Amino acid sequence: MAATPSGHPPASPSSQAAAAPLRRRGERMRQAVLAATTRLLSTQGLAGTTVAAVARAAGVHETSVYRRWTTRENLILDALTTELDTALPLPDTGEVREDLVRFFTALARLLDTAQGRALLRLSVEHDDTLADRRLPYWTERLQRAAVLVRRGVERGQLPAGTDPGLVVEAVGGALFARTLLSGAPLGEPLVRDLVALVLDGARGGRSR
Amino acid sequence: MAATPSGHPPASPSSQAAAAPLRRRGERMRQAVLAATTRLLSTQGLAGTTVAAVARAAGVHETSVYRRWTTRENLILDALTTELDTALPLPDTGEVREDLVRFFTALARLLDTAQGRALLRLSVEHDDTLADRRLPYWTERLQRAAVLVRRGVERGQLPAGTDPGLVVEAVGGALFARTLLSGAPLGEPLVRDLVALVLDGARGGRSR
DNA sequence: CACCTATCGCAAGTCGAGTTGCTTTATGGT
C-alpha cells in the first residue's frame, strides 16, 4: 500500500491548455489507445507492441484495455483494420486485366508495409480451439475483388465458365505466400506476370 | 506406450526396483522428446503442445528441452520436419498437368492434417527482429516442384518462356492462403481447377 | 577402475498475456 504513493494527483497544479488527460473515458480513451497502438506498431514493431506498453503510452490502465478488447490480438487488429480500411479500392477501367493488375498492385503495396504485414500475420493466428471468430479481412477483400472478374465475364472478355474466386485466390495467394513464407519482394512485374499467367495460362500465353 | 526403458542394460540390481529416475541422455532423450512432441501434436493440437507437457510426457525436465531446442517453436518444427520429410514426392508421369495435379494433391492432403497445418502456421512466425531465419520448408518444397514445370517445358508441353516458379507459386499460394486465412476445405477438384487455370488461363484453354 | 566433463535435474525467477474482485470516479439524467 505505502509502496505506491501514486494515490491521487495533487489537483493537477499545472492546468494545461487541453484538459488534463487523466482518466480518459469512453470514446476518448478508445482513440488514445488505438492511436498509441498504431504508433507503437510502426516504431516498435509487432513484437514490441505489448499491451502494457500500449496502456502506458495511452495513459490508461492495462485492465481497461483488456476489458474493451479482450485480447492483444483484437486490439492490434482493431487498430490496423480501422487504419487500413480504405487501402484497397476496386478499379473499373473496362479491362479485366488492367483492373486486376491495379487491384493486386495496391494489395502488393499494402503487403509491403509493416502494418500490412502485421495484419496479415495476425490474421493467420486463429485459435484452433476456439470457434472461428477471426475477422475475415483479407478473405473479404479478395472476394470483393472477384467482382472485377465477374465484370470481365459480363463484358465478354472472359468465358462464361470462369470461376472468379479461383482467379482471385491464385493471384492473391501467391502474394500472401510470398509475404508470409519467403518474404521475397513483391515487385510490380510480379503482379503483372501473375495476372497474365492466370488470364492467359502458361500455354497459350503471349506473355505480357 | 510411452515407457521406454528398453535396450539399455539396466543392471542396478541393488534393492531398488526399476522405479529409478530414468535419466535419459543424448540421443535417447532426443528421441523421447521428439516422439512425445509429435504425439501431443496430434492429440492435443498445436495450442495444447506446451513445453511443460512435452517434458512431462517424455519423462524429461523442461530445462533440458530448452537447452537443446532453445524455443518451443524450434522443438515443434524439428519434430514436424523430421516426420513430414518424405510426404511430398515428385511424380514423373510424362504429363505436366498430371504431375502438377499429383504433387499439389499431395500438398493439399498434407495441409489437411493437423501436423501439416501446424507446420505451416509455425513457418509463418519468423521473428522480424532476429536475423534467425525460419527454415524454408515450404518454399523449398515449392521450388523443388518447379522442376515438374521445367520438365514440361523440355517436353514441349509448355512454351519456352514459362516461369516455373510463378506457376508453382500461384497454385501453392492459393492452397496456403486457404489453409491459413479462410480455412476452407482443399478438395481434389480445387487442385485440378487451379492447375487448369494456371496452365490454360481463364481465357483460352478448353482442355482437361 | 578412477577420473573428467558434457549433460541433465532442479529450484527460483523474469516477462508478457489474460483474469478477477473490489474500489473509485466521471458522467448523464432527473
Next chain:
DNA sequence: ACCATAAAGCAACTCGACTTGCGATAGGTG
C-alpha cells in the same frame, strides 16, 4: 445540484515461454 451507475483504476493472481546458477551423474577416456 445530486445521485445512480457504467466505466476505469488497481492489486493480486494464473499460466506458459524462457533463463540462470548450481548440484548431481552418466559416459567415455586414460
